[in-house]
Amino acid sequence: MDKKIMIGLVIGSIMIVSGITLSGYPAPRGTDVSIKSAALVQNEISLTLIPGTQPGKPQVLLAAYNDNPYSFGSGIGYGYSTDGGATWTTGNLPFPFNPLTGMNMDQEFDPTATSDTLGNLYIGHIASEIGGSSGLYVHKSTNGGGTWLSPVTVALDGPPSGDPDPLYRFNDRCQMTADTFSGSPYTNNIYITWIKDRGFHMPQPWSDVYFSYSTNQGVSFSSAVRINDIGHDMGNMPIPAVAPNGTVYVVWMDYNVTSGGNGTIYLDKSFDGGVTWGTDQFVAQINLPPLRLNTAAGFTDVLAKGGTPIAVSPTNSSELYIVYAADPDGNGTDEADIFFIKSTDGGSSWSSPLRVNDDSTKNDQFLPWMDVKSDGTIDIAWYDRRNDVNDSLWDVYFAKSTDGGSSFSQNIQLNDISFPTPTNLWMGEYLGLAVDSNYAFVAFTSSLTDVVTGDVYFDKVPNSLSTVYVDDDYNASTPGWQIDHFDTIQGAIDAVDVNGTVIVYNGTYTENIVVNKSITLQAGSNPVIDGNGTGDVIYISADWVTINGFTIQNSGTNWGDAGIEIATSNQCNVSRNNISTSNAGIVLSSSNNNVVLNNSIINNQYGIVGSSSSNNTISGNTINSNNYGDGIYLSSSSNNTISHNTITSNNAAGIYFDPSCNYNTISGNNISSNDDGIDIYGSVSNNYNTLSGNTIWNNSGYGIYFDWSRSNTISNNTISSNNYDGIWLFGSDNTTVFGNNILSNNEDGIYIEESDNNNVSDNIISNNGWRGIYIEESDNNTVSDNTIGNNSVYGVYIYSSIYNTLTGNTLTYNFDGIRLGLSNHITITNNTIANSNYSGIWVSSSSTNNTITNNTISHNRYGVQFSDSNHSTIANNSISNSSWYGMIFDNSNNNTVSGNTISNNGWRGLHLYSSSDGNLIYNNYFNNTNNAYDDGNNTWNITKTSGTNIINGSYLGGNFWSDYAGSDTNGDGLGDTDLPYNCSGNIANGGDWHPLVTPSTPSIDYITITFGTENEIPPGNMSTGFTFTMYATAFNT
Known part of the structure; x- marks a missing residue:
């Protein structure tokens, strides 16, 4: 297993999780359980474990502790548990034999415990003999703590000659760890450190740091070596740690301080398994205030001098962590805090201290x-007196970091009930902490039941708090209080593990919540989170966060404040929440691949705001009555999907895109009663967006408005009853408008302005207040296969535009079917235009070089009308049943009218007046009561030319006239008499010199039939296969 045992001085009591479970809740921390309770003191606990397969249940937990260290004959106690700490088996280690005196040692203290990957457990400790020797010993168990082998001597010292204080020449303060990294060249080496005091009662006591190692699982240990440099020889409690690559680090506190503070932290390291060591590296200089007990006689010092535990990242052998207690201001006005420092270069440099408590x-x-x-989760436990203003009662607190020590979680209290300082004023020098992949296990001293000396207790904290609960009714009597049960949502978020779940029960929580880790925040019933009018109610700064089922209200009013803000975060899911009375309901800022689903976002200033956010899905939300801005607002955001939302009654647009929103899809939404339905707007293009399958209706402005956007698609939407235009394209090119129902809008169905190369096809555009389609100053657009009817003014009006094409459309019951104004090179072909109140096609206002071909134009007042427009071609159209004129030209010159069938029109087939000159009219079919009127100088035929004419004759020339009374005398299909045809004088100047006539069929008076003489018909019956020749001649008399 990859673990390192970190040892530090701790005051306290030991707690055990009892396993008590409340219905509906996970197993809480439980009631404190004693590992060992006996007369006199048990303290200085070291904890280790052998990992198991079940969460929270290592194969073995081992606690080693001083057991009555203040009486001669005291020793080392131990307890082991195989059920995750619920129950313990305890015992005591034997006293080592001292070969220097031939007697057993009579006092043991400073226990330290570790384990290797082979399942062995080790306990090291100091042992001494009153009046002389002291030594360092290691015991080993190969059966999970059930039995222990005889101790192995690591170091043994007797009183040296010449020492002025021989009774106190001894070894002290040992700590031990094992290399458990599979990739290390020294896996399962055992390392142990300690100090040797020299002249303990001298005016200047000295203590050096020593080190030894075992390469054979504790069978023997190397000779002890001093590793501290000269001058750093007032060391206290050296602590070893092992890196994944096998590097051994040792850290200690030195009290030989020449300036500032009263303690210096040093580090040494070995790259060869502890054989050789380098030069001491300075880490930090700190202030160590005394720990004080407030008594009736005033403040009295408590004996509690701790070490500086070190740990190494399990993935980076150069990333080191140290934790220590220090007075932050150095003058005693602020009592000790817990500080954390970090090195990423193997100890050469260190971060600034971070306060953990x-x-x-x-x-x-x-x-x-x-x-x-x-x-990589860093767990820290310590003794704490924050809960007693009189500085008398103690608790044990815990915090963890999941980001490599950049920040630490909210602190949680482990012990159930605060306990007093032991009256003997001795808290020991460390507590026990060990971890597996699921839990942190803590062993400590508590004087709750023994106020004189204290007993040993155990507790555990889930390292993976996968589920944490919140209820505003929870309090300190709730099992799991401040562990997995909280009365604030933020406290639960801070405590729960990455990818865990926070379940929040009914209540109103007035908080501004920060979610900085991947979690699920789940409503258990109907909780309300109230931001109290400041900032974001919920601020998400982590990926993979889910927020589900809350009522969220009352953010701040500044721009950017929101019910929920997702900031620089991806893969989040915000669903089924009710968000109201906030500046914005939801804000996405530089956040991608998130889902906003089935929320109710009502009565905010803005609904949903997204900036620089892409690949998000906004679906199934109700976005209503946001009273300042848009339902959904995006800027610089691409590849988002906005689908199946109901967006109504927002003060601005239902959906609004600001500049640089590309490749977004807006589909299946119901958008009504907003200002505009959808605005795609900005001075920088919004390109390649798709608007499909939406119902956009009853908005007070436009249904859809595109501004300076390119290559967008608007398809299969129903756009109706909007106060302005159904669709307005302004400065927007290459747009496809396809398959939409654009109905009953108060102004135009589609308005295209300064927009080129757009394609409008297969739409139904009807009952709009002005025009079905209006195109202004826009070029190269195609309008095809649309059904355009019952619009109050024009079906299609093209103004001041060139090179547009109208083809395949059906235009009925409009005031005018198609109108051109100041427009050139327009192609109008293959359309059906009927039942217009005025003109089927009206070409006006100096429109030139237009082409009108192959259209069916019927039942209008005017079929085709030209006003002040020249140089156009009107060809191959069917123009019929106009109530007034089939075609009328007013001051329009040099146009060509050919190949048209102009029939059954009420007043005239073709009417040219008011200086309409230079027009060429030929090869048309006129069949009207009054076929033509012309008071200008126009040409009604071309020179006789071979080619099929409109009545299938062999020559092109003039026109077919239903009332031409002349005849074709030479059979060429062109009239030869009564020329020029002038429609009974209605063609004032000239007329048709080659009127088309149907060629006459010669009559037959009689037929003579003769037979060839060689094959006369024989009399009688003819047999099958008989052949003969017959000749017939027709005669016309």
Whole structure:
């Protein structure tokens, strides 16, 4: 297993999770359970484990502790658990034999525990003999703590000659760890550190840092080596740690300080399994205030001097962590806090201290301990007196970091009930902390049941808090309080693990919540989160966050404040929430691949706001009555899907795109009673967006408005009853408008202005207040296969535009079917135009070089009308049943009219007046009561030319006239008499010199039949196969 045992001084008591479970809740932290409760003291606990297969249940948990260290004969106690700490089996280690005196040692202390990957457990400790020797010993168990082998001597010292204080020449303060990294060249090496005191009662006591190692699972240990440099020889509690690559680090506190503070942290390291060591590296200089007990006699010092635990990242051998207690201001006005520092270069440089405890200042925090689990989570536990203003009662607190020590979680209290300082004023020098992949296990001293000396307790905290619960009715009596049960949502978010779930029950939570990790925030019933009018109610700054089922209200009113803000975060899901009375319902800022689903976003200033956010899905939401801005607003955002939302009664647009929104899809939405339905707007293009299958109706402005946008698609929408135009394209090119129903809008169905190369096809455009389609100053557009009817003014009006094409459309019951004004090179072909109140096609206002071909134009007042328009071609059209004129030209010159069938029109077939000159009219079919009128100088025929004419004759010349009374004398299909045809004088100047006539068929008076003489018909019957020849001659008399 990849683990490192970090050892630090801790005051306290030991707690055990009882496993008590409340219905509907996960197993809480439980009631404190004693590992060992006996007369006199149990303290200084070291904890290790052998990992198991079940969460929260290591194969073995081992706690080693001082057991009555203040009486001669005291020793090392231990307890082991195989059920995750619910129950413990305890015992005591034997006293080692001292070969220097031939007697057993009579006092043991400073236990340290570790384990290897082979399932072995180890306990190291100091042992001494009153009056002389002291030594360092390691015990080993190969059966999970059930039995222990005889101790192995690591170091043994007797009183040296010449020492002025021989009784106190001893080994002290040991700590131990094992290399458990599979990739290390020294896997399962055991490393142990300690100090040797020299002249403990001298005016200047000295203590050096020593190190030893075992390469054979504790069978023997190397000779002890001093690793501290000269001058750094007032060391205290050296602590070892192992890196994944096998590097061994040792950290200690040195009290030989020449300037500033009263302690210096040093680091040394070995790259060869502890054989050789380098030069001490300075880490930090800190202030170590005394720990004080407030008694009736005043403040009295409590004996609690801790170490500086070190840990190494399980994935980076150069990333080191140290935790320590220090007075932050150095003058005693602020009592000790817990600080964390980090190195990413193997200890050469260190970060600024980060305060781990999150209480207000001037509270005591002491004796921290640290461990790191395999996923890099850093766990820290310590003693804490924040809950007693009189500085008498103690608690044990815990925090963790999931971001490599950049920040730490909200602190949680582990013990159930605060406990007093032991009256013997001895808290020990460390507590125990060990981790597996699921839990942090903590062992500590508590004087709750033994106020004189304290007992050993155990507790555990889920390292993977996969589910945490919130209820505003929870309090300190709730099992799991501040562990997995909280009364604030933020507290639960801080506590839950990455990818965990926070379930929030009914209540109103006045909070501004920050979600900075991947979690699910799930409403358990109908909780309300109220932002109290400031900032974001919920601010999401992590990927893979889910927010589901809340009522969220009352954000701040500044731009950017929101019910929910997703900031630089991806793959989040916000669904089934009710969001109201906020500046914006939801804000997406530089966030991608998120889902906003089935929310009710009502009565905010803005509905949903997205900026620089792409590949998001906004679907199934109700976005209503947002009273300042848009239902949905996007800027610089692409590839988003906005679908099946109901967007109504917003003060601005239902959906609004600002510049640079590309490749978005807006589909299946119901958009009504807003200002505009959809605005795609901006001075920078919004390109390649698709608007499909939406119902856009009853908006007070436009149904859809595109401004300076390119290559967008508007298809299969129903756009109706909007106060302005159904669709307005302004400065927008290459747009496809396809398959839409554009109905009953108050102004135009489609308005295209300064927009080129658009394609409008297969739409139904009817009952609009002005025009079905209006095209102004727009070129190269195609309008095809649309059904355009019952529009109050024009079916299609093209103004000041060139090179547009209208083809295949059906235009009925409009005031005018098609009108051109100041427009050139327009092609109008293959359309059906009927039942217009005025003109089927009206070409006006100096429109030139237009082409009108192959249209069917019927039952209008005027079939085709030209006003002041020249140089156009009107060919191959069917123009019939106009109530007034089939065609009328007013001051229109040099146009060509050919190949048209102009029939059954009420007043005239073709009427030219008011200086309409130079027009060429030939090869048309006129069959009207009054076929033509012309008071100008126009040409009614071309020179006789071979070719099939309109009545299938062999020559082109003039026109077919239903009332031409002349005859074709030479059979060429052109009239030869009564020329020029002038429609009974209605053609004032000239007329048709080659009127088309149907060639006459010669009559037959009689037929003579003769037979050839060689094959006369024989008399009688003829047999099959008989042949003969017959000759017939027709005679015309």
